Amino acid sequence: MDKLTIKYNELTAEEFILLWKSVWGNPPTLEQTRLALQHTLFRVSVYHREEIVAMARMLGDMGMNYYIKDVVVRPDWQKKGVGTLLINELLAFIRENGLEGTDIFVELCAMPDKIPFYEKLGFGANEAQRLKQTCRL
Numbered sequence: 794m795d796k797l798t799i800k801y802n803e804l805t806a807e808e809f810i811l812l813w814k815s816v817w818g819n820p821p822t823l824e825q826t827r828l829a830l831q832h833t834l835f836r837v838s839v840y841h842r843e844e845i846v847a848m849a850r851m852l853g854d855m856g857m858n859y860y861i862k863d864v865v866v867r868p869d870w871q872k873k874g875v876g877t878l879l880i881n882e883l884l885a886f887i888r889e890n891g892l893e894g895t896d897i898f899v900e901l902c903a904m905p906d907k908i909p910f911y912e913k914l915g916f917g918a919n920e921a922q923r924l925k926q927t928c929r930l
């Protein structure tokens with residue numbers, strides 16, 4: 794793999810939207826994204842020659858629970874180990890910041906075709922179902 798640079802808590806709303814559009818299309822607004830990133834516990838972004846190629850972010854309370862969101866590798870960089878790198882960075886943050894001797898729960902929501910990717914990284918499904926509601930403001 795070419796040399797990549799990893800940055801922590803520097804991901805901008807503009808970069809987030811760029812990557813979102815590269816895989817999911819219609820993105821959230823700039824203002825909404827800025828607010829969300831401002832309240833995100835930990836952000837990881839990956840660059841190749843100053844250009845963003847991947848991101849992931851994590852919500853969490855440091856003591857018991859974390860939630861992984863918006864794991865995106867730009868399509869031309871997929872299947873090169875960058876997704877694995879992102880998740881390992883998030884897990885390293887958890888290990889470095891948690892209390893010794895405690896269990897910490899790390900959750901995420903994955904589409905069925907992405908489950909094998911997460912399984913390789915140690916995640917597994919349990920019997921809980923995801924419940925969801927969208928609040929329109």
Ligand SMILES: CC(C)(COP(=O)(O)OP(=O)(O)OC[C@H]1O[C@@H](n2cnc3c(N)ncnc32)[C@H](O)[C@@H]1OP(=O)(O)O)[C@@H](O)C(=O)NCCC(=O)NCCS
Pocket residue numbers: 816863864865866867870871872873874875876877878902903904906907909910913
């Ligand atoms: C899912 C995603 C983050 C994976 O990133 P990636 O950089 O391609 O993954 P890696 O190269 O680190 O892959 C690690 C392993 O998972 C496998 N893998 C990756 N994506 C996979 C998929 N969709 N289905 C099955 N296996 C997959 C790889 O083949 C590799 O296996 P190996 O170690 O046996 O070679 C990336 O495809 C992506 O950004 N997709 C679009 C956005 C998205 O859906 N994000 C997830 C939200 S839940």
